[in-house]
Amino acid sequence: MTMTPSSPSPALPDELAARLDGIELPDPLGFSRLMAPVMSVAYYRDGAWETPRLTGLDPLPLAPHTQALHYGQAIFEGMKAYRNLGDDLDAPTLLFRPYEHARRFNRSAARLGMPELDEQVFVTALEELVGTLERLVPSRQGQSLYLRPTMFGATADLSVVPSTEFCFLICATPSDAFFTTPISAWIERHYSRAGAGGTGNVKAAGNYAASFAAAAPLRENGFHQLLWLDAVEHRYVEEFTAMNVFTRRGDVLVTPPLSDTILAGITRDSLLALGPSFGLKMEERPIDIHELTDAVAAGEDVEVFGCGTGAVVAPVELLGDETGLRLPLPDRSVALDLRGRLLDIQHGISAAPDGWQWPV
Numbered sequence: 001m002t003m004t005p006s007s008p009s010p011a012l013p014d015e016l017a018a019r020l021d022g023i024e025l026p027d028p029l030g031f032s033r034l035m036a037p038v039m040s041v042a043y044y045r046d047g048a049w050e051t052p053r054l055t056g057l058d059p060l061p062l063a064p065h066t067q068a069l070h071y072g073q074a075i076f077e078g079m080k081a082y083r084n085l086g087d088d089l090d091a092p093t094l095l096f097r098p099y100e101h102a103r104r105f106n107r108s109a110a111r112l113g114m115p116e117l118d119e120q121v122f123v124t125a126l127e128e129l130v131g132t133l134e135r136l137v138p139s140r141q142g143q144s145l146y147l148r149p150t151m152f153g154a155t156a157d158l159s160v161v162p163s164t165e166f167c168f169l170i171c172a173t174p175s176d177a178f179f180t181t182p183i184s185a186w187i188e189r190h191y192s193r194a195g196a197g198g199t200g201n202v203k204a205a206g207n208y209a210a211s212f213a214a215a216a217p218l219r220e221n222g223f224h225q226l227l228w229l230d231a232v233e234h235r236y237v238e239e240f241t242a243m244n245v246f247t248r249r250g251d252v253l254v255t256p257p258l259s260d261t262i263l264a265g266i267t268r269d270s271l272l273a274l275g276p277s278f279g280l281k282m283e284e285r286p287i288d289i290h291e292l293t294d295a296v297a298a299g300e301d302v303e304v305f306g307c308g309t310g311a312v313v314a315p316v317e318l319l320g321d322e323t324g325l326r327l328p329l330p331d332r333s334v335a336l337d338l339r340g341r342l343l344d345i346q347h348g349i350s351a352a353p354d355g356w357q358w359p360v
């Protein structure tokens with residue numbers, strides 16, 4: 001039996017405008033403190049997508065046996081629209097690398113047996129939403145309108161087969177970068193984030209739920225992010241829960257090579273492209289956690305940082321684990337330089353490769 005929530009009727013522009021009237025940005029902005037009252041929604045039925053349309057951010061009518069709730073057929077993207085603070089591009093806001101996000105969204109969809117969405121439809125829906133929400137795009141450097149494209153299996157049916165109906169939506173929240181000060185990273189020695197052949201290389205919603213139990217000791221110890229090791233030997237660094245990882249030793253930046261257990265971060269890819277202009281050599285190779293902690297303990301010239309859409313670039317000031325290991329990392333200079341350059345690009349202050357700054 002199938003039963004999909006009915007599509008919301010397209011809201012009239014003045015209805016949406018009324019929802020936006022008088023909204024003030026919270027101070028501090030934080031993350032997800034203020035949800036934009038307008039979203040974009042489309043349903044997939046009978047083998048085809050509707051055109052995404054703007055509606056109010058209202059609860060969705062979901063049957064209790066909606067498939068995504070039981071079997072986790074759900075994916076998302078995290079991306080941002082930045083206020084254009086430069087002089088060269090003629091637009092109030094800039095999306096960062098939207099077609100890369102569209103392509104990764106479709107890789108996630110394919111991995112979870114969901115229908116792809118035309119890249120142009122994905123980007124047009126973002127443009128329409130960001131244009132409507134322009135007054136909610138904050139203007140301080142590092143702040144942005146965070147955008148959350150999501151797709152889930154909407155068929156109401158408990159059979160363990162893929163949904164035949166899907167909901168695509170994009171909601172938005174004006175936000176600060178996740179981390180504005182250096183973070184502490186908890187080396188996870190027991191749980192694993194992803195296994196070979198699994199879903200670690202896509203943005204499946206369940207990947208994040210699977211990290212929550214491991215994150216409890218992290219919070220009890222006042223740490224910010226889990227640093228995941230490989231599932232086989234618990235020896236090689238993979239990534240953080242919501243960021244890719246880089247280390248710097250001397251003038252060499254190292255990040256683990258992409259595999260089916262690591263998300264192909266768009267920020268990671270951007271830093272690999274930007275690093276050489278800072279005189280850095282870039283290497284994609286496995287990072288042995290013992291070598292890394294030994295080098296930090298020996299006081300060698302080492303930096304560790306995370307990177308991701310939400311976090312931008314987050315320098316690590318402390319590595320720790322359940323055995324009581326506590327290793328301070330005093331140098332954060334290269335991470336901060338890269339963060340500064342990336343934000344300048346995202347805000348249109350510095351020039352960037354084609355497709356990185358998408359005027360809206």
Ligand code: PLP
Nearest residue numbers: 242243244263265266267308309
């Ligand atoms: N790794 C994981 C598990 C993530 O959730 C994210 C965030 O999206 C990243 C890496 C960084 O990816 P991106 O730079 O594309 O945001």
Ligand code: COI
Nearest residue numbers: 078079242308309310311
């Ligand atoms: C992002 O950095 O945008 C992400 O998607 C991470 C998320 C789990 C908050």
